[in-house]
Amino acid sequence: MIASLTETVHKRMTGLESSAMIQAKSLSKVFPATKKTKEVRAVDNVSFECQPHEIYGLLGANGAGKTTTLRMLATILEPTGGTATVAGYDIIEEPEKVRAHVGFLSTATALYGRLTAYEMVEYFGKLHGMEGEPLRRAIESLFDVLGMNDFKDRRCEKLSTGQKQKVSIARTLVHDPTVMIFDEPTVGLDVIASRTIVGFIRQCRDRGKTVIFSTHVMSEAEKLCDRIGIINRGRLLAEGSLAELRGRFGKEDLEDIFVEVVGDAP
């Protein structure tokens, strides 16, 4: 982990990259037409930057292009236009290095039901190249911090929703990523489980990580985000801190701002 950080610092010092940990440059994704569907321009020429110690929120309705944008940043999908750098690596040129520095969490990232909580986290540690004593220490510390020791040997399929969320969090954190990507992490969760996630996102920022997360819940974005990007029909329509957005649109409530931005869109 230290080696990878040094690498990143080196890239920045040599001026090859900007200080942003995430830098999307005209990112686009077009899903080609199939027999049943027309061509879909899911993400259209989106550019933005996220800095360390910052939570960047992508705010948009369902189908606005949030998930596709985040999946491209996590290199699960490949862009059809533009590119991005994450932790200093290009998502097209070095997708495996990008993934090594990213923790990705979404409601679609389920757990292996037949593995225990410990085995699940251990497996992802190993996939990130960790072994032996350092891996064991990393897992133990995560299990202590997240209060997971009571169910560490229980199979994931037997866990409650909240416990599953904790395992997912531990899974994304085991390799101590510098960038955290959350795709609508609180969808379908109850109040308690949502609070765990929200608290965890804040902790990530406080520990100096770069955090990007998508949501369609205005209150969540208001509470958490240092900067907000409003996305609609694949295009990033407005961007800034909450104060900046309030100033620009002359409205206090984020929902009103959102409606104005999206409502004006062609």
Next chain:
Amino acid sequence: MSLRNIGVVYKKELLDSLRDRRTVISMVAVPLLLFPALTFGMGLLGATMMSRAKAEVPRVMVVGGEDSPHVVDALKKSSKLEYVPGTPDYVDEVVNKDVRAAIVIPPGFDAAAERGEYQTVTIDYFQNDVKSDLAEDAVEKVLKDYRLDLAKQLVGERGVPANLVDPFKVEDKNVAPPEKVGGSAIGGMLPYFVIILSLTGAMYPAMDLTAGEKERGTMETILTSPVSRTDLVLGKFLMVITASLTTALLSLCSMGVSFLLAKGMIDKLVAEHSPGVHYSVDPRGILAVLLMVLPLTVLFSATMLTISLFAKSFREAQTYLSPLTIIVIMPAVVALLPGVELNTRTALIPILSTSLVGKEIMAGNHPWGFIFLIFLSSCVYAAIALGAAVTMFNRESVLFRA
């Protein structure tokens, strides 16, 4: 490609699969219980029914012959037939299976025979009814013996030596070595079983590790890890092939054990059917067949992995893979047909070639040219299938098919 990462993925898939009841059932329980039960259960049942049919003394009817006591006496002397008095509706009796056969003797048979006139005795029976067929055989044998005795008696009376009627004897003798006899009998079936079992063993994990993962939402989770997609698919492929080989090996072992347990019964059956023949199977032959099947298991595992990767759900994968079973069984069955021989054309048809060469190996023949050609061509097919699996796994349109 990183061997370490492939190993990590493989170990996890193995642990995961061993905890899955359905995989364990298809990989361990089916070969250990179902197949021997089917093979030997059906075999035993067939053999029992056959020996029961043989043990039965068939009831036959003599129709006519009131004026021909000699032929009727000769028939009645045989202990292998039970006689019932003839009735006019004897055909119905045969059709209704009240009697197994009816012997129709023409009027004045004995007298006409004395005069050396040519006559016809008819045996009415129910074709393809095993018991009726056996009765017909028995009656025919008794009549043949009587015909010979009668001929000898007639030529004797005319001062001609009796052996002119029966000038020589025919004896048949098996000269093939026992392992070749056993080999061609069992050998035809063995490669067939190994091929089918390696297919069924691979089927469940191939679906579970691809379409199953998509359905459960773990595919996206695993794709967020830095391991390359090639390493991921190769780790999964190794698991599928492990299941395939385990199923095939366990089936062979359990069949071997069942064979040994039922040896007494089989020996008895063999002694009854082909006296003097000793059946044996060369274990080296079995090993050679397994080796020949190895590239086929790679072909099956990779093909099924590719196809089920395309499916969005487990059920969809099942729909795609079911026809594949028939496609695979067809050539394996064709190889069992008489007259389908190994040649340069059949040697290039996957599955059929392996089945045919397996038959040859089990019969103790080693056509090295063909063995080499078939192994090589199967390896090429397997490599193409594996290449396709890797390519598909690298395609997001397949992984995220909407």
